[in-house]
Amino acid sequence: MYVPGNNPNMMADCMIYGADVILFDLEDSVPLQEKDAARYLVEYALRYLDFSNTEVAIRINGMDTPYWEEDIKKIIPEKPDMIRLPKAETKEQIKRLNEEISKIEEKSGIKVGNTKIMVSIESAKGLKNAYDIATASIRLQAIAIGGEDFTADLGVKRTREGNELLVARGELVLAAKAAKVDVIDSVFSDVNDEEGFRMETEKAKAMGFTGKSVINPRQIPIVHDVFKPTEEEIQEAIKITQVIEEAKKKGSGVISLNGKMVDKPIVEKAERVLELAKTLGLVEKVAAC
């Protein structure tokens, strides 16, 4: 969930609504003359607020601005889980960002590599380089699409149905899957249109997105509901992990369930399903397999 980095009122409460990741924003929601103030607010929010199990990410300013370097200098020492880079266009940018972060981590006594990155693709050029960007650093966990800026780049209007972004979304998903990173769908700005939001979220899930950005706590339960694994999927996943366990104990090489081979992709999918189910509180802690 996006939280403007210059709004102390929203920052104080943001972690209670069940968002998986809080995304403090230093970029678009912060006016130029307040960039310095927002940096301090985010720095101290990280230091003094209790986020318990919620991950915290910071959207820094784009690398085409003079602000991003000061952003990471101030924020990395407070150990956010992730940095979100907007307007990613080339793999060189990612490599540079990676280097700068590493320098700061070292200087601050943080394990190098501790801070993860996600990027937002907001232009056609960025999309063309999506795979290279996604594989440019081991820090990189996810790529996302920035719908508003992308449609601006395309020179078209953003619509509720979203057909103008169909290709971009599709290509982004392909790049993400090939690079084995998560792929996050864009925000839906009409907070009162819960039906439209649900439709867009369902479409995103169907296309292969693994998450969605939100701008209001009301949108969180909808995302969780759309992305939650079904009861059948959970039961299937549990069975698969059990079968793997048994096979390991017996030392057998080939594993099958219901006459089908259980190979690596199936195991990985089962693990993902159970992880998601656990996060959403749908199952008790599952024994590691």
Place this chain on the structure above:
Amino acid sequence: MISSKAGTEEKNDCIIELEALEKGEGIEIEIESPIKKQFGRHIKETILEVLKERCISNVKVRVTDRKALDFSIRARLETAIDRLGGERLEA
């Protein structure tokens, strides 16, 4: 007169205004807050702490508080110090 300002009038925020003073004039703190009785002392201590960390000994601080939490007060003060010229104020 060198002065600076940071923060907003929004709920749970505060406005911090700084005015650089001459060497030897010391630190003056003025706090306006609807919860002054409960947190006035704490706000003053927080401000003194930050000023000490930033090595500032001669400044007038005016706080217009709207029930800001600690992290906001610190952030606003640090921002105001930077905007005033930061290290130029060292005693």
Place this chain on the structure above:
Amino acid sequence: MLNAIGREIPESLGTLYSGHMQNPSGRAKGHIIKLSRPHEDKVLPSIKEAIKQGGLKDGMTISFHHHLREGDHVINMVLAAIDELGIKDLKLAPSSLNKCHDFLIDYIKKGVITSIETSGLRGKLGEEISRGLLEKPVIIRSHGGRPRAIESGELHIDVAFIGAPCADDMGNLNGVDGPSAFGSIGYAMVDARFADTVVGITDNLRKYPIEPISIPSTLVDYIVCVDSIGDPEGIVSGATRLTRSPREILIAEMASKVILNSGLFEDGFSMQMGSGGAALAVIRHLKDAMKQKNIKASFGVGGISGPYAKMLEEGLVEKLLDVQCFDLQAVESLRNNKNHIEMDASYYANAYNKDCVVNNLDIVILSALEIDTNFNVNVMTGSDGTIMGASGGHSDAAYGAKLTIVTTPLARGRLPIVVDKVKTVITPGGSIDVVVTERGIAVNPKNKDLEQKLKDAKLPIYSIEELKQKAEKITGKPDPVESGDRIVGIVEYRDGSIIDVIRNVVD
């Protein structure tokens, strides 16, 4: 001397709260018996005339209801007339007071009013009284405690002034018709039965007899017609909107889960809702569960507002018992739906009746300005001791209900709501079962079964001490605010014993 919940009370003030409901003794006191003659005209030309004929003298007690809320004109009109007549040293005993009553400060300074007994005190009036404006301490009573005191004779009302949206010339009154309609006239019904003189003040005089008759003409001495008894915008809101605040919605969700897992959510349950954002938002969740499980509530109690009236309409609740209406939808419902039933404050909450509604409640949702680690609740004063709220039906409903839930944010602004010791106790901790905040739930240790049920339902359960620490971690620990030595308010528990005192605010 410490009372049963550890509050320091000077013994000379009266019986201290013992931790239990005192047993009553004696008889109810009545009003003076009068003769009415046939075809006698009760309609008087002015309030001044009614005051004169009613025989109001220095040192007497006058009463009002608070159904006109922030739109009230009646108290102002009556006091202006009293002042013109030069009457002084009166005790003011309204069922409650609102921010629009700040003008009383002047009448107090002038000596027209020298003592106040009420459920609530707000605005500048509350601030000034907290500083010591009145010589005699204000007496704070709950919605059930006030009828108790009136019926026992402790609070003797000489003249009751009843603002009535609809009246006939023989003195029948109701609250549901007319431009200033406010619905149930429940608080005034008690005054009418026990006051020596009853003056109905209306802006809507109709032919005898009106229908419905909420206060019968048998109790009313005089009627006065005025241009307007109140401002409709300040009396009731058009419609109560369910809150959009994400924090209140979250609290409501958690409170609903407590109810759903309490073991009390069964067909035929009964419930009282507050009027606060979170309490009403609970309705949304409960409705879904009720439809799913085919559960109907046998009755709902309030303070009724539109969302609750809608439940009646939809058949999710069979009856509503109503002591006051908060919006026009509720007024409409009271007027038109025979299952929406008006009740008076004594029937609602007076413990010294052979029954009162709160004794039959399963679930009640209440709010809090502060709650301490003994679960004592303050809905009266800020943490600095300024009087800014009302006792209301809080302690009554909390006592009677099987499950009392307090919904509150963990902190408001930078002030923690969960504290070591509340500034003023209105409801003792023994009546409170569960506290629901946006960051966790605490269950009163006396409810081990309930706590286990809620833990089994995977709700975030903490000890009240842990909630307090959570609050302090967010806000920092506030410095305690010292009060003066002068007692400016006496808080009576619903049985007339003294549960707390309010000491003056020092700057």
